[in-house]
């Protein structure tokens with residue numbers, strides 16, 4: 168799709184196409200539609216990033232809470248969005264050993280307890296080993312720094328999803 172075509176979309180069409188570039192947050196696409204025309208795809212991406220950056224902390228945490236756990240129950244029950252399923256599968260998370268799976272589950276739960284939102288990382292820029300490693304490392308982060316880092320990961324996921332479109 169080219170940017171001129173994007174600029175002619177109604178908001179319903181725009182939300183249909185871009186509603187999941189940030190996982191389960193169609194509100195973001197609905198909001199940035201009013202900033203068109205976009206000169207390029209990076210311009211659209213920058214509008215999304217700016218919208219996210221201008222949210223209060225509760226809004227940014229809300230975005231993170233819309234993300235499914237990595238290698239969590241949703242992956243095995245089939246209730247993920249197609250985008251998330253593809254990303255998690257590509258990173259090897261659909262084929263963890265039972266021991267790796269239970270380690271992920273334990274670390275994810277510990278992370279949520281500590282920060283109040285799920286661990287978010289751009290799965291396609293990682294593999295199963297680096298995901299577990301980052302998760303263990305980030306468990307020790309300062310909460311404000313961790314929120315900032317998690318939001319940057321949301322933007323990386325968004326970047327790749329926009330590129331797919």
Ligand SMILES: NC(=O)N[C@H]1NC(=O)NC1=O
Pocket residue numbers: 190234235236237250251252254255285286287288289290291324
């Ligand atoms: N929890 C989490 O990071 N989930 C996301 N990461 C990613 O690459 N796709 C997702 O759904």
